[in-house]
Amino acid sequence: MERRSLLPYLLILPAFAYLLFFVGYPLVQALYLAFTKNGALSLDTVRRTVNNYYFWSALKNTIALAAVIVPIQVALAVVLALLLNKAFKGRDLAIYALVIPLTISDVASGLIWYSMLSPYGFLNKFLMNIGLTSHPIYFFGYQYRTREFFVIVLSEIWRSTAIVFVMILAGLQMISKDYLEAAEVFGANYWTRLRRIVLPLLKPSIQSALIIRTLFAMQIFGVVWILAGRDVPVLAGEGFYQLMEIKDYGVASIYALVIAGLSLLLGILYVKFLKAEYLEVKT
Amino acid sequence: MKRLFGLLLVVVVVFGVVASGCISGGGETTSETGTSKTTTATEKVTLTWLSTQLTPPEERAFVQQTLLKGFTDETGINVNFVPVSYTDMVTRLDAEEKTGKVTIDVVGDLHGGMDYMASKGWLMDLSGMPKLEGRTFIGTFEKYSVINGKKVYVPWMSATYVMVVNKEAFKYLPDGLTEDDVMKGTDKWTYDAFLAWAKKLKDSTGQPQVGFPAGPKGLFVRFLHGYIYPSYTGYQAKEFDSPDAVTMWNYLKELWPYVHPSSTTWDAMSDPLLKGEVLIAWDHTARIKDAITTKPDQFVVVPVPRGPKGRGFIVVLAGLAIPNNAPHKDEAWKLIDYLTKPETQIKVLEKVGFFPTVKEASGKLPEGPLKILAEGVTAQSSTSDALVAMIPNLGSKGGDFKDIYRTAFERIVLNGEDPAKVTSELKPKLIGLFTEAGVEVP
Numbered sequence: 001m002e003r004r005s006l007l008p009y010l011l012i013l014p015a016f017a018y019l020l021f022f023v024g025y026p027l028v029q030a031l032y033l034a035f036t037k038n039g040a041l042s043l044d045t046v047r048r049t050v051n052n053y054y055f056w057s058a059l060k061n062t063i064a065l066a067a068v069i070v071p072i073q074v075a076l077a078v079v080l081a082l083l084l085n086k087a088f089k090g091r092d093l094a095i096y097a098l099v100i101p102l103t104i105s106d107v108a109s110g111l112i113w114y115s116m117l118s119p120y121g122f123l124n125k126f127l128m129n130i131g132l133t134s135h136p137i138y139f140f141g142y143q144y145r146t147r148e149f150f151v152i153v154l155s156e157i158w159r160s161t162a163i164v165f166v167m168i169l170a171g172l173q174m175i176s177k178d179y180l181e182a183a184e185v186f187g188a189n190y191w192t193r194l195r196r197i198v199l200p201l202l203k204p205s206i207q208s209a210l211i212i213r214t215l216f217a218m219q220i221f222g223v224v225w226i227l228a229g230r231d232v233p234v235l236a237g238e239g240f241y242q243l244m245e246i247k248d249y250g251v252a253s254i255y256a257l258v259i260a261g262l263s264l265l266l267g268i269l270y271v272k273f274l275k276a277e278y279l280e281v282k283t
Numbered sequence: 284m285k286r287l288f289g290l291l292l293v294v295v296v297v298f299g300v301v302a303s304g305c306i307s308g309g310g311e312t313t314s315e316t317g318t319s320k321t322t323t324a325t326e327k328v329t330l331t332w333l334s335t336q337l338t339p340p341e342e343r344a345f346v347q348q349t350l351l352k353g354f355t356d357e358t359g360i361n362v363n364f365v366p367v368s369y370t371d372m373v374t375r376l377d378a379e380e381k382t383g384k385v386t387i388d389v390v391g392d393l394h395g396g397m398d399y400m401a402s403k404g405w406l407m408d409l410s411g412m413p414k415l416e417g418r419t420f421i422g423t424f425e426k427y428s429v430i431n432g433k434k435v436y437v438p439w440m441s442a443t444y445v446m447v448v449n450k451e452a453f454k455y456l457p458d459g460l461t462e463d464d465v466m467k468g469t470d471k472w473t474y475d476a477f478l479a480w481a482k483k484l485k486d487s488t489g490q491p492q493v494g495f496p497a498g499p500k501g502l503f504v505r506f507l508h509g510y511i512y513p514s515y516t517g518y519q520a521k522e523f524d525s526p527d528a529v530t531m532w533n534y535l536k537e538l539w540p541y542v543h544p545s546s547t548t549w550d551a552m553s554d555p556l557l558k559g560e561v562l563i564a565w566d567h568t569a570r571i572k573d574a575i576t577t578k579p580d581q582f583v584v585v586p587v588p589r590g591p592k593g594r595g596f597i598v599v600l601a602g603l604a605i606p607n608n609a610p611h612k613d614e615a616w617k618l619i620d621y622l623t624k625p626e627t628q629i630k631v632l633e634k635v636g637f638f639p640t641v642k643e644a645s646g647k648l649p650e651g652p653l654k655i656l657a658e659g660v661t662a663q664s665s666t667s668d669a670l671v672a673m674i675p676n677l678g679s680k681g682g683d684f685k686d687i688y689r690t691a692f693e694r695i696v697l698n699g700e701d702p703a704k705v706t707s708e709l710k711p712k713l714i715g716l717f718t719e720a721g722v723e724v725p
Contacts, residue, residue: 053690119545120482120558135489142697229498241499246682247370276617 009187027260033253045250052251058233059258065149065224065234066217069156073213074206076157077164082194085172095169102162110226113151120176140227150229155223160216164209171205172198207274214270215263235259311522326616330724333375334391336440336601337635339365345634353622360614368398368534370679372700376606381403388589388615394427395676407605410434412616418625423671424600425585436602437619440628440637443598444505445584447571452492452562455484468586468594468666470598474514474534477588481541484562491543494561497692497707498550502567506652509597509672511535512589517723519672520713524706527591532695532702547697548652554573558580568656569636579652584659586666593670597662600673601637626718633659677720 037044049055067142084095101109116122118135127133139147176199184194221236239255242248290693337346341368351362367375372390379385380403390400400406415437420428420674424438453462457479464471484492497503508519515531516522543561552564553573564571575582587596603619605612631649639645639659645661648654663669677684687709694700704705717724 053694119560137543140548140694143544144545225499227548230548237499245500246686247679248682268342 007110008022017131030253030256033250034257037250043255047195048248049251049254051209052238054230054233058235058238058255061232062218062220062235062259062262064151065156065220066214068153070210070213071216072153072157073161073164074210076161077168077237078206079170080161080165081172082198084169098165099162101159104159104164104221105265106156106159106220107226109155110223113155113158113223117151140231142231145228145231148232151227152220152224152232155227156217156220160213164213167209167212168202171202174205175201176274197217203274207270210274211267211270214266218259218263218266311539317575324563327359327361328611329363330388330614330618331363331365331386332389332391332618333367333372334367334385335367335372335393335396336391336637338368341572342635350622350627350630351363353627354618357621358614359619362618369393369681372396373400373678376400376405377403380607382393383608385610387606388609388611389618390604390606391601392604393674393676394602395674397428397436397602397604398430398676399678399694400604401430401433405606405679406433406435407511407576407607407609407612408435409437409605410432411425415620415623418623418643419639423598424640427600427673429600436604437623438582438600438640439603439619441598441640442568442601442637443569443596443660443663444502444510444565444587445656445663446558446565446587447582448585449556449562449582451560451581452480452484455487456480459481462637465585466583466662468662470589470591470668472586472588474511474590476543478534478538481538481563483539486718491537491541492562494507494539494543494549494555494564494581495546495551496549496552496564496566496570497546498548500550502570503692504685504688505567505597505674506565508589508684510595511590511676513595513670513672514592516587517592517670519675520717520725523713524703524710528706529702531590531708532540532691535692535696536699536702566712568638569662572636575656576622576652577656582655584656586659586663587667589668593668595670595672597672597674598664600640672725675717675722675725677716677722680716680720684713684716687716 009231034045036042080098084091084098104112113253114121117123117139124133124136128136138144139151141148153200178195179201180193183197188196219236220234221240224234225237226239235258237256239252239259242255244254296428320429334346337343346364351364369392372392373396376387376390379387390406392400395582397406410433420438421441424441428436432615448465455466456462456465457476460471460476460480463469464476481491481493495501495503495506507658510527511531511534512519512523514525515534516525522528543555545560547553549555551570552561552566553571555561556564556571556574557577568584575584582648588632589595603622605615605619623641625639625641625644625647628641628644631637632639632644632648636656638657645657648657664671675681675684691705691709695702695704714724
């Protein structure tokens with residue numbers, strides 16, 4: 001009896017120790033750096049952070065980027081998954097092609113788009129060669145922050161829609177054909193089947209994809225840093241800047257904690273409001 | 284259950300002790316045994332050289348594989364080159380000096396850092412060391428290396444920030460400005476003339492042709508506090524919100540439409556120059572060196588323009604010092620001797636773009652790109668209206684210092700806020716940094 005009850009604890013021990021050292025310890029350290037000054041509790045670092053010129057725009061930009069990127073990605077991924085869920089010749093190839101950007105890091109993706117859209121990049125050279133424009137179109141620079149924002153969105157959609165797509169396609173393939181066939185027998189058309197059966201059953205996959213993508217969106221950094229530098233400040237970028245350039249570990253910790261807090265909050269909201277519904281349970 | 288929890292706790296603690304031992308103990312023990320063994324067991328000495336300079340991987344490889352190999356071949360002394368950050372160096376030296384167990388033989392750092400370490404009394408007075416033969420140190424550098432009457436360090440390398448001009452740009456000089464004015468840095472080569480030139484370049488080519496490294500890791504803030512501020516106000520920080528400063532900011536606002544918009548994403552100007560995106564750029568000598576070595580016929584290095592108060596520019600000076608109680612003082616001096624020889628200094632210039640601190644080295648420069656660079660730097664430092672600025676030493680607050688200028692620039696020039704309002708808002712914070720660090724406001 002005694003031995004059996006010990007086993008589960010022993011099994012989770014390595015994971016627990018790992019978390020303690022690589023998550024717990026840095027977290028405590030971050031809290032310490034953020035809320036103490038000379039060893040005493042203090043809100044000085046917090047004040048320094050919120051008074052920083054870049055803090056609020058970093059917060060705003062991070063949320064704005066997530067708000068623009070994530071819905072587009074999910075919608076796009078659902079459409080693509082529905083299209084590719086049918087059997088047709090070359091389907092595997094199409095799936096491989098779609099998934100390729102998954103192998104590219106955000107920094108690399110940023111560099112690819114930068115070289116494509118910079119004043120003397122492919123796009124501008126092409127436009128000038130065919131005589132459509134006489135001067136390069138600028139996509140980067142403080143004066144063109146809106147354009148920078150959309151290039152970031154484009155780059156992120158290009159690179160990371162694949163992960164959402166994979167999750168949703170997996171979800172689609174889990175849906176039993178029986179439901180759809182039964183619906184067809186009763187005369188439900190494609191849209192009804194999609195609305196009443198496929199999408200509700202896809203909810204768990206969409207939820208996981210949303211959570212994963214939103215959390216990653218909170219950490220968005222490499223691609224922004226490459227394409228826009230600090231023209232479009234984001235939380236992770238500012239945290240990095242404070243740590244590497246300013247050497248203000250306290251403020252950098254607060255940025256990290258803000259990202260963690262936001263992620264936690266969004267995770268809770270998703271789980272609360274997007275609870276998966278199962279048809280069996282409902283009926 | 285209680286027993287189980289106790290067991291769990293013991294296991295976690297044991298794991299913690301073992302893991303932390305593995306993580307922090309490793310590096311220290313090897314280096315310590317390394318030095319002590321060599322001093323007692325054999326004749327061979329291994330020097331420990333901490334440096335905040337030459338730390339990027341490529342430069343580090345050059346120091347370890349080329350530079351120090353030459354030294355070891357010559358003297359038989361091994362050198363352990365330890366590239367560190369300024370903060371790490373100060374923390375380690377502080378700890379070693381306090382415990383009296385010094386393991387560092389040589390420190391290499393910028394003037395500001397040396398100044399700080401000297402004020403703490405950690406550095407040895409070098410005036411008693413044997414004379415370094417066959418070299419004359421540049422006067423200004425020699426002067427800076429004596430702090431409070433003590434010869435604290437030996438000038439090692441220097442660098443500065445200059446303007447690079449693509450010869451193409453000379454076709455569009457504004458009226459009243461000649462190529463010679465720009466090359467030699469005469470009285471006519473002013474910031475106003477620069478604005479007229481930038482304007483003419485944009486009007487004639489349809490593109491903004493001036494570039495600054497104003498990206499997140501670019502050194503544009505150095506231009507603000509070390510070049511244009513002194514040129515307009517006579518000081519780097521003292522007159523931060525004065526009417527002269529407001530004139531300066533308004534000037535920058537006027538100039539900015541003629542500056543390439545991608546400037547806020549550029550960290551170094553070599554690439555934009557080579558790609559032909561801009562014809563005139565300002566940057567650190569090391570960061571434009573590539574452009575000049577790749578296309579030496581295309582570019583010239585020229586002094587920066589002058590402002591109403593003179594021609595402000597920064598001289599970055601790195602030195603070599605020996606800590607008090609260093610274990611191998613004589614061998615350390617031999618390393619300093621080797622590193623400041625004209626031949627070694629040329630090697631450093633060729634490889635990493637830091638300039639020699641001894642006069643004899645200039646005679647040994649080969650024709651070509653490096654000469655272009657060196658001539659530009661010399662022309663800048665020998666202008667009669669030179670206002671030399673040193674990067675202030677604020678220790679860990681150095682980042683905050685840069686951030687204040689960066690914020691002022693973003694708010695005033697990029698966002699169009701009122702310069703008088705922004706500078707008066709930021710000034711107390713700026714002055715606070717100096718008061719906190721106990722450094723005179725430059």
